[in-house]
Amino acid sequence: MTPIKGLYAVTPDLEDTERLCEIVTEAILGGATLVQYRNKQAGHVLRIAQAQALLAICRQHGVPLIINDHVKLCLALDADGVHIGGTDGDIAATRQRIGNKLLGASCYNRIDLALQAQAAGADYVAFGACFSSQTKPQAPEAALSLFNMNPALTVPKVAIGGITLDNAPQAVAAGADMLAVIGSLWGSSDIRHTAQQFSRLYNGPSSS
Ligand SMILES: Cc1ncc(COP(=O)(O)OP(=O)(O)O)c(N)n1
Numbered sequence: 001m002t003p004i005k006g007l008y009a010v011t012p013d014l015e016d017t018e019r020l021c022e023i024v025t026e027a028i029l030g031g032a033t034l035v036q037y038r039n040k041q042a043g044h045v046l047r048i049a050q051a052q053a054l055l056a057i058c059r060q061h062g063v064p065l066i067i068n069d070h071v072k073l074c075l076a077l078d079a080d081g082v083h084i085g086g087t088d089g090d091i092a093a094t095r096q097r098i099g100n101k102l103l104g105a106s107c108y109n110r111i112d113l114a115l116q117a118q119a120a121g122a123d124y125v126a127f128g129a130c131f132s133s134q135t136k137p138q139a140p141e142a143a144l145s146l147f148n149m150n151p152a153l154t155v156p157k158v159a160i161g162g163i164t165l166d167n168a169p170q171a172v173a174a175g176a177d178m179l180a181v182i183g184s185l186w187g188s189s190d191i192r193h194t195a196q197q198f199s200r201l202y203n204g205p206s207s208s
């Protein structure tokens with residue numbers, strides 16, 4: 001079973017598939033334990049090509065690939081799971097469609113949505129934006145207290161939104177099991193090293 005812990009590398013809106021593969025490889029080599037293919041700009045053809053290319057890389061490194069928004073694409077490629085938000089579909093129906101693949105659900109700043117998502121079969125819930133996000137400035141603000149608010153919420157909890165190496169320790173201390181990162185990971189001049197630094201918040205220093 002996949003451990004839901006550590007750095008969750010969520011891809012940027014990049015058109016260059018070769019470069020996308022290079023940077024995702026760097027993040028994995030730095031210790032990312034989960035990758036999400038998220039490209040809000042890509043059309044159908046590019047989306048399929050990029051997801052397929054990333055799936056090959058993720059398989060090579062034994063890291064699961066989650067597809068954002070597109071359940072059909074996940075099933076067509078036999079990727080490892082999907083992440084859905086409030087407008088992307090019903091969680092229980094998605095669980096039915098994907099069987100035992102991984103299912104993540106956005107819960108914004110709402111503990112009630114998280115409990116419902118858990119009951120409907122989500123494998124993890126995501127709260128965010130935990131900090132101000134340049135990638136998604138309109139995302140609602142989510143307090144870090146959400147991560148430790150209700151003991152009935154037992155599925156892993158993912159923090160997303162404006163996470164940097166400076167503020168990540170706060171999210172981890174608050175109880176986030178994973179850090180989902182876009183801007184501060186891919187915008188870094190040394191992606192592998194940055195991924196290592198995020199990963200060390202969970203593992204401590206390692207030789208990688
Ligand atoms: C891990 C993770 N958490 C939250 C989101 C956001 O999902 P959603 O609200 O559906 O917004 P978009 O990403 O589709 O713009 C996510 N993708 N991943």
Ligand SMILES: Cc1ncsc1CCOP(=O)(O)O
Binds near residue numbers: 129132139182183
């Ligand atoms: C998809 C998403 N949902 C809430 S914030 C966000 C964007 C996260 O990107 P960044 O790490 O650059 O803030």
Ligand SMILES: [Mg+2]
Binds near residue numbers: 068069083084085088
């Ligand atoms: Mg979505």
